[in-house]
Amino acid sequence: MPAFSSALRSDDPPLLTTWSAATPQRGYALATRLYPWFGWAAVVLCTLGLFVGLVLAPTDPHQHEHYRIAFIHTPALWLSVAIYFATAIAAGCSLARRQRFLSMFASALAPTGAMFAFLALWTGSLWGKPIWGTWWIWETRLTAELLVLFLFLGYIALQEAIDDARRADRASGLLALVGAFGLPLLYFSIIHWSAMYGNAPRGLAAPGNPIITMGLLLMGLGLFAYTVAATLARLRNVILKRERNSEWVARNFGARS
Amino acid sequence: MNWSGWSEFWSMGGDGLYIWNAYLVTIVVILTEIGVIALTRRSILEHLGRYAKIALKERKPRNEDSGF
Numbered sequence: 001m002p003a004f005s006s007a008l009r010s011d012d013p014p015l016l017t018t019w020s021a022a023t024p025q026r027g028y029a030l031a032t033r034l035y036p037w038f039g040w041a042a043v044v045l046c047t048l049g050l051f052v053g054l055v056l057a058p059t060d061p062h063q064h065e066h067y068r069i070a071f072i073h074t075p076a077l078w079l080s081v082a083i084y085f086a087t088a089i090a091a092g093c094s095l096a097r098r099q100r101f102l103s104m105f106a107s108a109l110a111p112t113g114a115m116f117a118f119l120a121l122w123t124g125s126l127w128g129k130p131i132w133g134t135w136w137i138w139e140t141r142l143t144a145e146l147l148v149l150f151l152f153l154g155y156i157a158l159q160e161a162i163d164d165a166r167r168a169d170r171a172s173g174l175l176a177l178v179g180a181f182g183l184p185l186l187y188f189s190i191i192h193w194s195a196m197y198g199n200a201p202r203g204l205a206a207p208g209n210p211i212i213t214m215g216l217l218l219m220g221l222g223l224f225a226y227t228v229a230a231t232l233a234r235l236r237n238v239i240l241k242r243e244r245n246s247e248w249v250a251r252n253f254g255a256r257s
Numbered sequence: 258m259n260w261s262g263w264s265e266f267w268s269m270g271g272d273g274l275y276i277w278n279a280y281l282v283t284i285v286v287i288l289t290e291i292g293v294i295a296l297t298r299r300s301i302l303e304h305l306g307r308y309a310k311i312a313l314k315e316r317k318p319r320n321e322d323s324g325f
Contacts, residue, residue: 054266055259055260055266056259057259058259059259059270064270064272065269065270065271065272065276066269066270066272066275066276068269068272068276069275069276069279072279072280072283073279076283111290112290115286115287115290118286119282119283119286122279122282123279123282123283126275126276126278126279127275127279129275130272130275226287230290230291230294233294233298234294234297236298237294237297237298237301240298240301240302240305241301244304244305249305250305253302253305253306254305254306
């Protein structure tokens with residue numbers, strides 16, 4: 001971190017005036033300054049959320065204690081979908097504007113999204129086993145979430161498989177965009193036709209208890225803060241890896257070893 | 258407060274295995290992700306240190322905004 005003060009010089013182009021002026025160098029400096037704050041916010045919010053969810057929240061009259069999985073499951077599910085669309089939008093804008101920084105941001109987002117998609121499926125099947133009597137059913141939302149996980153894994157695999165960063169961005173960005181248009185299409189078409197198959201979505205009714213709502217909100221905000229912290233920390237890695245030939249990286253990081 | 262003691266807390270009304278499995282897997286996966294980010298950073302910095310020595314000696318630094 002001390003090595004980085006020199007990167008925040010006033011003659012660098014600003015990051016946020018227009019996206020096309022966003023540079024990896026400015027982005028790196030901003031990420032370095034911001035990610036610890038989001039990390040600590042995540043620790044505080046998740047600790048509070050776990051306390052509210054596991055200790056304070058009352059027993060549910062129908063699902064007893066079992067509903068407490070929701071304090072992870074629900075935020076993980078929403079975050080994985082939100083991160084997917086954020087990845088697709090960043091990748092799409094980077095394709096449209098030929099903008100390097102946004103594609104780095106997209107590839108920094110994807111692994112955390114894949115992690116939350118996995119967690120949503122894992123905790124969802126733990127939730128479903130005693131209630132539906134099975135770990136897995138081919139139901140609308142489960143299938144759509146599985147597709148989100150596969151899209152993330154495909155995106156990451158394409159990024160890793162292609163050596164040339166520009167070609168990797170183009171291929172994986174195209175995949176992300178196809179998924180972003182395909183997912184709602186799939187989801188709403190199954191919902192639309194679900195009456196025919198008797199496949200209507202079912203799950204936990206919206207909680208009416210204010211303490212449970214508070215727990216869900218705290219865990220949601222905490223895991224969102226974690227998402228930002230992890231993405232920014234990974235963004236620094238992505239930037240350093242891709243910009244290794246640039247002068248500022250050599251100037252700031254070349255001396256260490 | 259719902260719990261009269263630790264054993265009641267851990268058993269979660271008989272659902273303990275499912276609930277603690279979910280929480281434990283979540284914590285393990287998140288810690289793994291943090292570890293991977295930290296290890297990646299360390300290996301990148303090591304590479305950069307070695308790479309920069311050669312780069313600074315043998316070639317002129319490239320313009321950082323020439324690509325894309």
